[in-house]
Amino acid sequence: MAQLTSSAATLGSRLFMNVAYAIDYLKEKDRPLTFDSIVAYLSLDHSDDLRQLRGALRRALLEDPRVLYSRDGLAGKGSFEFRSKYGVRSQEQLLALLQKQSTAVGILVKDLKDGWPGAPAAIESLAAQGAVLVVRNKKDNAPKKVWLDDASLRHPVDEAFRGMWDAVKLPANGEEVREKLEAAGLKPTTAKKVVQVVAPRERKRKAARGGRQTNTHMIGILRDYSHKRK
Known part of the structure; x- marks a missing residue:
């Protein structure tokens, strides 16, 4: 056994x-x-x-x-x-897959390579054509994630505007951001909120009524017919 x-x-x-x-x-x-x-x-x-x-x-x-x-x-x-995760083996199939995506999460290149070794080279070619957007690894600049792109949405930007844009320096740290906002008359989101303490209202005591009266609003209008009772 x-x-x-x-x-x-x-x-x-x-x-x-x-x-x-x-x-x-x-x-x-x-x-x-x-x-x-x-x-x-x-x-x-x-x-x-x-x-x-x-x-x-x-x-x-x-x-x-x-x-x-x-x-x-x-x-x-x-x-x-x-059988790879997406079953993609060509640029055409990749573009078709990207067009079907219902979210903006993107597709990991490693999932495409798993079954399609030529995925990185194909993605580089599509990126050069403006057909896809690519996020790259910092270490080796290799494609990490890919999205569908639309070249028709790209418009030329004047070089003078590019120069102005590049000349704008971003604040180096949070404290500098705070100073810039305050100098511009804006309130930083990190500013402490001042809580206003509202004193409770004193209730006025109502004067005690001497007796119960009804129809007081009709005094002077109604006539007294009690003397005509039999």
Whole structure:
């Protein structure tokens, strides 16, 4: 029993390792491959000792969401292909994907590279055309995030205005910002709010009434007919 458990654990460990290698291989090749090609790369020959591992590997690749399988692919031999997050492999597909975005979050270039190694070069080309906006890494200036751009919205700016704009110096720190605002007669948002203390109003006591009177507003209008009672 212990030997069977050890054998199953060994198979599971080897399977996990070979699935990772197989997916990396599919990602590197960036094209559909047959299962035999994958097995040959992993050096899993067709000996009886490895038959169980090959069968488990095939089932694992078929069930892996990162792998796209086509039964009719490669002339009916069946093909395995890496499935990237967005499935983009060309500039046209990238532009179509960006046009469908409903938010302004942008798309990470690393997610595009995962399945499309040529993504950075394609993004550089589109950026030069004014088709996309790019945020870059500070370390190597490589594209980090990409958005759709519209070249028709770009307008030439007079050089004199550019010079005036560049000549405007921003305050170096928060204290300088505060001083600039106060000098311009503006109130900084960091200014302390003065809380006005409102004294409670004193209530006037109403004078006590001598007795209850009704219809006092009709005095002098109504006539007294009590003497005519029978």
